[in-house]
Amino acid sequence: MKLFTSLVWAALAVALPVGALQSAVQQQWAAPIIRQAEAFEAPAPAVAHSVHAAHGSTTPVDAKRWSPENGLERGVWSWVANTLHAFAIALLAIVGLALWVWRRGTGGSAAALGLGVAAIGFVSLHLWPALGLPAEIPGMDAARLGSRQGWWLLAAGAALAACAVTLSVRAAWRWP
Numbered sequence: 001m002k003l004f005t006s007l008v009w010a011a012l013a014v015a016l017p018v019g020a021l022q023s024a025v026q027q028q029w030a031a032p033i034i035r036q037a038e039a040f041e042a043p044a045p046a047v048a049h050s051v052h053a054a055h056g057s058t059t060p061v062d063a064k065r066w067s068p069e070n071g072l073e074r075g076v077w078s079w080v081a082n083t084l085h086a087f088a089i090a091l092l093a094i095v096g097l098a099l100w101v102w103r104r105g106t107g108g109s110a111a112a113l114g115l116g117v118a119a120i121g122f123v124s125l126h127l128w129p130a131l132g133l134p135a136e137i138p139g140m141d142a143a144r145l146g147s148r149q150g151w152w153l154l155a156a157g158a159a160l161a162a163c164a165v166t167l168s169v170r171a172a173w174r175w176p
Contacts, residue, residue: 011090018090019083026078035070089125093117103168124159131155 068074096117129152133143142148166174 007094008091011087011094014090015083015087018086019079022082022086023075023079026082027075031074031078089121092125093121096121100167120160120163124163125156128159129155 068077093114097114100113100117132155133148133151143151
């Protein structure tokens with residue numbers, strides 16, 4: 001139990017700065033695009049009222065779902081989401097490290113092993129799926145959600161399988 005607790009705290013210690021860095025990068029490059037795209041999401045009040053009336057809804061036009069306000073509130077919730085994402089990825093990396101050490105031993109520097117597992121995670125879960133299907137913003141003509149999710153699962157699974165074969169098979173055919 002002590003080892004499990006230590007691993008969770010280690011994942012959290014990694015997730016806090018990574019979540020902060022990811023949030024800073026997101027605020028610099030992604031947030032302006034998202035704010036511009038959000039202008040196209042909300043229909044005009046007259047259109048919203050006519051849509052509600054056409055469907056028999058008695059919901060007032062001013063009633064809307066909760067969403068964080070621009071500024072500090074949005075930044076804090078983005079940081080929370082990015083930190084939780086980094087925490088989940090760190091836990092996955094710890095599982096990958098544990099499987100590697102269990103199967104092969106450390107066989108060298110722990111830092112090199114950790115960086116290798118982190119690189120495999122980045123390539124498999126972020127880079128490879130994003131190459132074939134870029135992020136969708138409102139107003140873009142993109143594939144259906146189910147198709148996009150299927151693509152992500154297929155791409156991530158194929159990249160993880162390729163990394164596993166490359167690392168576990170010693171034959172020359174593993175490289176192609």
